Amino acid sequence: MNDASPDPENEPNLATAEILAPPQSIDAFFARLGSTAERLPKRLKQFANYIAANPDKVAVSTVAELAEGADVQPSAVMRFCQEMGFSGFSQMQKLFRSDYSQKWPDYATRLAKLREHGTESPSALLAEFVEVGRSSLENLLTTVDPTALQQAVDVLARAETIHMIGFRRAFPVTSYLAYAFEKMDVPAVLHSGIANINMEHLIRPNDAVIAVTFAPYTEMTIDMATKARASGADIVAITDVVTSPLARLKAIQLLVSELDVGAFRALSASLSLAIALAVSVGAQRNRL
Secondary structure, rough: OOOOOHHHHOOOOHHHHHOOOOOHHHHHHHHHHHHHHHHOOOHHHHHHHHHHHHHHOOOOHHHHHHHHHHOOOOOHHHHHHHHHHOOHHHHHHHHHHHHHHOOOOOOHHHHHHHHOOOOOOOOHHHHHHHHHHHHHHHHHHOOHHHHHHHHHHHHHOOHHHHHOOOOEEEEHHHHHHHHHHHHOOEEEEEEEEHHHHHOOHEEEEEOOOEOOOOOOEEEEEEEHHHHHHOOOEEEEEEEEOOOOOOHHOOOOEOOOOOOEEEEEEOHHHHHHHHHHHHHEEEEEEEHH
């Protein structure tokens, strides 16, 4: 760790902890972090970026381990907790253990939740998914910033080639975008990862990348988007929170919040955003 000497900006700010009530959920935690990250001191912002990229580690790591991973002093971790409204690290860790870890159960656990909820019948499940899909679509109108959406369309419309990167649950979104762009004669490449074929070398400085990933974030998507950014390509991120690891790449962020049924999440809002984005880009390219 390169912070061998005490850093004055990492001294506890007890007044902050007294003013702010602690976040009651992981979503609330990241919403607060997104609104305060830019004004944090250097070391606290460094730790915030580490937490945003590695949220699962908070539940299972000590202060020392997190500090080492973020390359900051342990005092910076404690100051960060207070800046976020917690009395200390243990309170923040308790939130992550009780909330975040439960968001991503295995499929056996998810099926058990459905049975407990009494919605395992096909008709009941359909009704539940229709309802959460409707709510997710309504939320989309508030989570997507119109200015960011227009910026994304502008960047994609002038790009020489558009690259779609997204795996696992995000793959249906990127594959639909590839299909739509092909139908509109927009030069586009779908990075599927099939057969471990790597096409990162095709990304050029005048290209743009649509990177799609949701918590728990897919490392391959983050790595490929990071390399694309380093090559000079613009990044449009379809993700869930402002502190997504893609935020570090100065990406244009289009935020989507998908509700779930028994911990199963559909893609109603994500696909609707993809359709709107693809059609807007196709229309704008025709006007150029």
